[in-house]
Amino acid sequence: MMAQFTQYLQSADIDTLNLNHSSTQPVPQRDKIKHLLIGSPQAVTSTIRYLQVIGYASVGDWSPLLPTANQGEVMSILIRQIFI
Known part of the structure; x- marks a missing residue:
């Protein structure tokens, strides 16, 4: 269950989390x-x-809006680093 939540933590949070677990557990991979x-x-x-409001990603984390080949789109x- 812990792995579900660690994938969204920042690296500093993961370091703290690792200190609280025994060394017998596998280290999450990025x-x-x-x-x-x-x-x-x-x-x-x-x-x-909306993704910022729910705490998933800040507005500044996204690339600028880029036009696609379709008009008006x-x-x-x-890009995020997650722990698996």
């Missing part, structure tokens, strides 16, 4: 995950703001 939002500028911006990407 892996990248990419979130890609595609839609209207309003929909993408609204989703990015943009995309933004967030």
Whole structure:
């Protein structure tokens, strides 16, 4: 159950967490995950703001809105390090 929550912690938090566990548990490995939002500028911006409100990612963590090949559509990407 602990692994479910550690994937979203910052590295400083993980170091503290590791100090509180016995050394017999495996050390979590880092892996990248990419979130890609595609839609209207309003929909993408609204989703990015919502993800900040729920504490998942800050607005500044996302790339700027980039146009796609479809008129009126943009995309933004967030790359995070998670622990697995």
